[in-house]
Amino acid sequence: MGRRIWDFWKGDVSTALLYGSLALFTSILHNVFLLYYVETFVSIYKIDKISFWVGETVFLIWNSLNDPLFGWLSDRAFLSSPQSGSFITTPEVVLKRLKVFSTHGPLFALSFLAFWVAWATPGLQFLLCLCLYDGFLTLVDLHHSALLADLAVSASDRTRLNFHCSVFSALGSFSVFLSYSFWDKEDFYSFRLFCVALAAFSILGFLLVSRLLRHHFQKEVLLRQNEAQTLKELSVGHAPLVHPDQPVTIGQYLKQLSKHRNFMWFVTMNLLQVFHCHFNSNFFPLFLEHLLSDNISASTGSVLLGISYIAPHLNNLYFLTLCQRYGVYRVIRWLFLLKLGLSVAMLLAGADHIYLLCIFIASNRVFTEGTCKLLKLVVSDLVDEDFVVNRRQQAASALLFGMVALLTKPGQTFAPLIGTWLLCVYTGYDIFDREPAKESVPVAAPGSGIPPVRLGCFYLLVFVPITCALLQLLAWSRFTLHGRKLQGIKALRQAAHHGHLMDVKAI
Template structure:
């Protein structure tokens, strides 16, 4: 009786409220872990570099494989009795997929992967998205480090917390503005504009140098905001890839869960590469190893006049400079790579409209087949 009323109340909630609440709690848990786990394991628990790499490797394997595994389990029933893929044939109005085909029996996972390996837009997209995932998680993992070594002498703790909160909330608010832009100009154009904006802001910050606290605050926050905002828009591109996969291979039903899983398989390693490559670059450039611990003096060996430690001002500028160059050169490199790969992506404009029209035609043909049977 005690649990009956809350359970009935929960069952009466609208689906949107339940789904939104679940997403909120998962996002809070994920972001808190993502922001602090590197600093916690390295600075608080002081684990060794080898243990950190082993943990990241295990995380990489499971994090990359679980999505395509669950996607295959979800969509394998839709991939049975598929016709042979049609081909793109030229016509006076451009290339169109041929809708003719013969029944080819069940499609195995290997055959599906072979089809996906020949899906050109999918390949260019996952390369671009791998860089995007890397950059998003790099910003999250090293946000506390940048605040500590670049801004701790210029801003208060509350201001740092405010910057952190803004960097997580603003991307959701930005999407309220980006989505109308996507409807007007197309997702491809908006995403390309965000890449150009990231490159421009990073070059401006590089020219300004590390001694502009106000500009640093603005850049650190905006870098996270626009990068996270781009990540949220890319889901729309994956849905277009699902449509193109459906049309190219003339599937009976879109294998959306499996294609989303295959995107995750290729791009989620960026989550592991971000902390590993970031700590390595910082150590390579400054000689400062985040995993290095000061040796403890053995009991009974303490000397009455120990050698004084090296004065902090000697090493602080080097570490600060390393953090600054890491802050600006990583987004510059990511933006250049993404602009190149995104320029090879052709599923926009006329081709996207053609794919949408062909998917509509396929849906109508399948509806007619069902009515005939």
Template sequence: MGLRLLACLFHWPTAVIYGSLSLFVSILHNVFLLYYVDTFVSVYKIDKLSFWIGETVFLIWNSLNDPLFGWLSDRVFLSAQQLCIEKLSVPQEKRITLAEYLQQLSRHRNFLWFVCMNLIQVFHCHFNSNFFPLFLEHLLSDQISVSTGSFLLGVSYIAPHLNNLYFLSLCRRCGVYAVVRGLFFLKLALSVVMLLAGPDQVYLLCIFIASNRVFTEGTCKLLNLVVTDLVDEDLVLNRRKQAASALLFGMVALVTKPGQTFAPLIGTWLLCAYTGYDIFQRNPLSNVVSAQPKLESAAALEPTLRQGCFYLLVFVPITCALLQLLSWSQFSLHGKRLQRVKAQRQSLMQGQAPEVKTI
């Protein structure tokens, strides 16, 4: 409604208004993701306990708001549809509760494997964003100029959108499943090559840091296509009157959005465990954030910190890729099965069964 009002006021096409809104939201979101850890630690000098409490509150609300609004959205839509059915004197269909819907979803095998894979993907996307400044500072800052670092940062945010123009055409030819699987293999291969090359290959390191974000973000943007297929399968499996699309998207977010919180928490823990570098540790004399442990000088810590950053940079995507390939191999909603689901959905929409359930 708001988009239509803006379109009328400024005489702009709705697509332009929607695209502009999406652009500005994306800019704010990405800037926040990139700098919020550094801002809270370096500017506001937040302590570790407060940071963890804040992340926990964020995890709870960030995970619950999507299924909540999805459920409300589907309820409003289906209630309006139910009113129309009553006015037309058509027999009412059996309604199910939210608890029954969740029980049905727990038996939806492809949904379960998808959210396992997507949780790891969300974690990796946000890990890349949260630690991008750290990787640039400790792996490349003394070997590239500030403008080159800014260029890498810009490319890593713009390229996924341009890449997806090609990925979408590739999905039409090969299928989403095959494209996503190929991106997982590519992520694994690039990480292994970087691990073997070592942290001293500057140009290769620049390419890897940028491409790691590009392909990871690109994968994230393709996964909504898979969710739409899961909506169709859910409708067919449970013979629903109307697809519960908003609620299913919300349930995907409920399970996968905790990855946004796990990324900074697990990343900082791994870095501290391996190198002794604690981003929350402060020098009591200057009251500023310090990477210097009590028993080591900054100069002695730097080589270990650099090595630790490099291992984080390569081992996190290797681990993520292996786990994702394992879970994705169990996902069966592609090829002939996907075609059958689409055909069954079409037949359900043309002629409903006598007793069909809605939420």
């Protein structure tokens, strides 16, 4: 019996499960962080407005720069050609990634705990906690994404790995529901204990899973080393193979990336996607308040909020099955067309159909978040193309994921800025104004019978996805890494690492 259990853990399913479970240990903490960190510092620690905005500004800069910085520090050794016959094998690359989880995963969990106990002045603690937390989160998330490109090359294997990530991310979202039972601004002790329990579970998970995965790959590294030693003994008397290529500098890498047309079109599309995802998150409470609050109960609003967190992960399971059948490119294109069609239909229906509004608000966020979760597969394909076109020694997967983050994270900042500006221009309603909206804007829009704030929210709700969908379809039509070209790139990468690249099925 024990032998069969051990064989199961060494099998194909165990690798996908272990890789996916890493998403659980991140999501159970990050979902709670997103919901409560602002409320904690504003309502409990009483941070002043200037300190809050200074902290958010520094966080914005650090959040944008740390992805490419950590990616470069991680992958700069892979940007040179093999010299003197040396070669960094894929199992060795994976071991380097897994070391991050065993060391920085627990540190990420400890940095999460630093938010819930007052240990400095609110402004200083806010700044330090945000930067520490995001630094460790970036390290964990960046290497988790990079492992998707390193563990497997075939589309089916990557889709299977992403499938398990979606399952465990959905499980991690239940920490949001549990948190409501412990959250109390008047008595913070229970919530602190809840966060300690989450962090302890996450630390144990990172340590256990990274150890199990390292066990698989350490045996592969030893096997490769024995093979290399045998080949070296057989080639006595022959001159060693030397490649004169020098390591690629950051300037050369950026020049290569600027010529990567598919990368540029993908970043353009993804910038709009990041903008739309964060626009939905930022204005979800506003849409509930001004479009639905008079017509639905508080429990219905909380259900819509819960669906918006969990449904994207569950829905992604179906999207991934479609990706296996039709390809990621076509599925993403269909999602853009679906977003456009639903938004136009909602615009034609108008703001008075409450049930349609409920369905649209929830589905808009679900489909948009679902699209975001498929984009890791596209970035993994771009890693393959970068590897083949620039003849890398090893795929610089973490660095490419970091560059994508650098160029798309400004969408997080543009979303609230553009949204509040459009709302203010159209209705005169300033979201930061403490006065009630009815006292600061006219009661009704001429000829419509709808309060201006409500009308403005409705137009924001439908016109933003319409605009994003049209621009994304235009950019996506110029993206050529799909179909036969993608198959050719994958074949070339597998051929380049023949004898070194380990497919996920072999683990």
